[in-house]
Amino acid sequence: MPLTDDDQPTYDFDTATAVRRGEGGVLLADLDQTWQVGGGILNGGYLLSVAARAAVSESPHPHPVAVAASYIRPTPAGEATLEVTPGAAGRTLAHSVVTLSSSGAGPSIVVQATTATLGDETPDYDSSRMPDMPPPEECVDLSARLNPDPGKRPGLSRHVDSRLDPATAGWTVGEPSEEPVLRAWIRFVDGRPADPLGLLTFADVLPPLGFAIGQRGWAPTVQLQVLVRAMPAPGWCLAEARATQIAGGWIDEDCTIWDSEGRLVVQARQLARLSRGR
Template sequence: MTHDTSSEFARATAVERNGDHSFTADLDAGWKVAGAVNGGYLLGVAGRALRNLRPPTPDPLVISTFYLGPSREGPVDITTRTLREGRSTANCGIELSQNGAPTIAAMATMGNLGELPDDVATTATPPQMPPPEECISVAEASEDFKNAAPIIDRFDMRLDPATAGFAVGKPSGRGLLQGWIRLVDGTDPEPLSLLTFLDAFPPVMFDLGRFNWAPTMELTAHVRALPAPGWIGARISTKNIAGGMFEEDCDLWDSSGRLVAQSRQLARQPRG
């Protein structure tokens, strides 16, 4: 095995090497949403495989993923291809498939976040929201919601009350969600869990009164820094809904106030 078993997340994203460029994994049913395995969890599995390529490339810097079909719990085959190896980064392709049919195809740039320059020049600001203990725990969701999205039990997720009106039938209509997230077992965040956090919150369309699940077509994630221990703050927004699709932007901030990950995904509007 090529994985750490120190946390639930590490066990759930474990991969087993079959060759220099092939792996298998067992997708965990506890990470499902609306009957399919969550796309962010799949990014964590893909990142785990890419991390174990030879020579090792420890961290995902960029990963752009196309979701070709729903993934189910159970065995998955993973194939990788190293396209270029540079002095500080490697460019790789990766595909996950089940029963001979590809479910995701991705391109990634891998590197070492710990060796990046420490300069920061940004106009981005963390979300303004109450501390986690003053936010609404998603653990208080209805049993019907939990049954439809068992993945929420994998996280300690707290929603900013100012953006959680959808939970009581009063969405704000702004297309904005904010909150805090960490793994339910208290494991501190690291680059692979950041990939999963980027697609962990309820769809931003909930804040627009559209409550069905929205399948992701493509998601591009940027991991910008090694996160400090503790809670991760998240801001999820959309500003363009057209042609039966919408974009969802997510920014993740660590406990030191550093922007540590960003993503944009294109998804289909919820049906119904």
């Protein structure tokens, strides 16, 4: 029996991140090959959502608020086991470590998850400012441009709708920027509202920041931390990712997400390793 909420049975994301209990009580997930970024590599944010759903299923608290993941090896689609080791659970928050392993291979990601209850109360302090950018319909739908037929869109773009700010989309027409910055509106294609679990996927859904400055090659995530700061309002989220330093083959990617009402809802930072092919 899936552990997803009964009232959200039909959204892609909930089906693809469902966690069920197998023989002996072990938690299992069926990792969906369509949540890939190319070459069969599953998206790191998607995997984080699956792991966080396992953490939540074993916690007295409903939402992931701080999640840190080490990406040990690429995770193939198919059945995966999720081992949840509880840390300590209190009235306010609970800690656990989730290890996701594919059958026949060792652990592919290890996730520390802190769970709690998030609200949407007005912040006591907030210095963040949602960047100005044109509305979604004036932004760049890269996926639609590459694949006019929605049924033929590859991987992740079948599930997550992202619209790049034209100011950060020069690289898509051969005019890269000097700055490794990307901004986009993001939502689920099928209308699923964003929530803390969904925001974990959004935190790693933009293209590699090297693309913005004209680099080729992928930048596999080494370690990613996502803080979820509030329940997002319905509608488009705005994500801005920027790298501060590229050195010695390492790049940081800092991703901030605001909800449709301009509320800061995610602060994420990852260290990634530039592939040699760049």
